[in-house]
Amino acid sequence: MKRILARVAVSVVFILLFAGWGATGHKIINGNVTVCFPSSMNFPATWSPFLVAHASDPDNRKSSDPTEAPRHFINIDAYPEFVAHGIISQSYDTNVTLHGSSWVINEGIVPWAIMRWEDSLKRAFQQGNWNLAMQLSADLGHYVGDGHQPLHCTKNYDTDLFGKSGLHSRYETTLVGQYQNLIVYTNDSASYVSDISNFVFNFIYQSNKDVDTVLLADSIAHVFAGSTTGTVYLQKFWDGCGYQIIQLMKNASLSVADLIYTAWVDAGRPNPNASTPVELTSFTANTLMGNVTLSWRTATEINNRGFEIQRKVDDNNWMVLAFKNGNGTTTKADNYSYTDNISGLNANKLSYRLRQVDFNGQSQFSTVVLVNNLTPENYSVSQNFPNPFNPSTIIKYQIPQNLFVSLKVYNSLGQEVATLVNGMINAGSYDVQLNSSNLSSGVYYYIIKAGENFVQTKKMILMK
Secondary structure (H helix, E strand, O other): OOEEEOOOOOOOOOEEEEEOHHHHHHHEEEEEEEEHOOOOHHHOHHHHHHHHHHHHHHHHHHOOOOOOOOOOOOHHHHHHHHHHHOOOOOHHHHHHHHHHHHHHHHHHOHHHHHHHHHHHHHHHHHHOOHHHHEEEEEEEHHHHHHHOOOHHHOOOOOOOOOOOOOOHHHHHHHHHHHHHHHHOOOOOOOOOOOOOHHHHHHHHHHHHHHHHHHHHHHHHHHHHOOOOHHHHHHHHHHHHHHHHHHHHHHHHHHHHHHHHHHHHHHHOOOOOOOOOOOOEEEEEEEOOOOOOEEEEEEEEEEEEEEEEEEEEOOOEEEEEEEEEEEEEEOOOOOOEEEEEEEEOOOOEEEEEEEEEEOOOOOOOEEEOOEOOOOOOOOOOOOEEEEOOEOEEEEEEEEEEOOOEEEEEEEEOOOOEEEEEEEEOOOOEEEEEEOOOOOOEEEEEEEEEEEEOOOOEEEEEEEEO
8 A cells, every 4th residue: 555645835735545556466476486496395275365465454554554655656756866876775764864854754664564573584484483474574575565666666657648646547447457477477486585684675676677668658658648547548458568567576576575485584494284392481581690591481392302503793693502402202391491601792782592392303593682772771799609619709790881990808807818800891781700729717808999989888798
């Protein structure tokens, strides 16, 4: 659906709704998606009829979801930078900063809707939620189809060269409906998309270039037939842009297949015909004093060998931290946890995921949880652990900015017996170890000083 918000003097907003490619066109596009799937996907035959039956679900949601309509178009040539340079920023947030949230939404957000749905599809594959994956794929087919419709990628979405409205409906609904039996095509096998943002914006830009073909074909048909209705007009209109329509729909079907295939590969190539080995109901991360505690809960487990815990620092590669044994097969809910010590780790953000592994070697990934804002907000020092201790103990501390830090240990007479930290320390969370090999049993104190404003003393006991 295409919605244009036009402001009048009294700030009343009028909404004009148009169905991209119409129900017929979207069924054709979605109906040619699964034939592009490579044999390795081995998706059930039920996928194709589902994608066709639900091809217009996003259009049907417009009456109940006020946020739906802008997902179906983008007035790309309303952006001054596009007019000047032929491109816009691919970042939604950057465009909001440049033009304002309301303006960006009013001009349409189809490219960002496509990227959001593709990411949601990947998570559905990771979770083994195949019903949701089919629905997201059907929606994705609709949005990608709209992104291949020229009149959904221009601010001049409905006015012909004679200055009259109605072009939009004539092109995507009347013309496609009249010649739907001629819209037949075959497609290549889907391929992996390494840069989804570039991939999406490239076909958006191409659709905008195709607008002139639509306008010219309509104008010639209008002059030839003397009107914009009737068999003569439609035949001439089809002669001028029928090939274009077939090619656009062909490209749309393949693009949908490419994105579904990419989401499936990124999810670890899960088997759609296998039962879900583990039903993961939650996965969270909490940060405290230089530790990230991961917690997850399962509802049921089938043949579950366990969970490989993986971490990614900023945008670097994933690394394996540990492996947590599973419960094999059980219908009993269970809780799991793992604590990752990130003291002194230099990072802006951390990403965590679980790789659930069966006893037969098959695996699937969980959703990814993010930990941002790793710089502490406050000064803090923990009680040493263990306490009492022998032969060693750990002291944790955190500072919110780069400072000179001193951490020293004193005996009960006030004599310094150890210096654990003495120098410039970057903001973050840290832990240090005290080894008591040269100390005797008794009560000790440790004092931390950070800059000019933080000093704290704690007592500990050494028992040999």
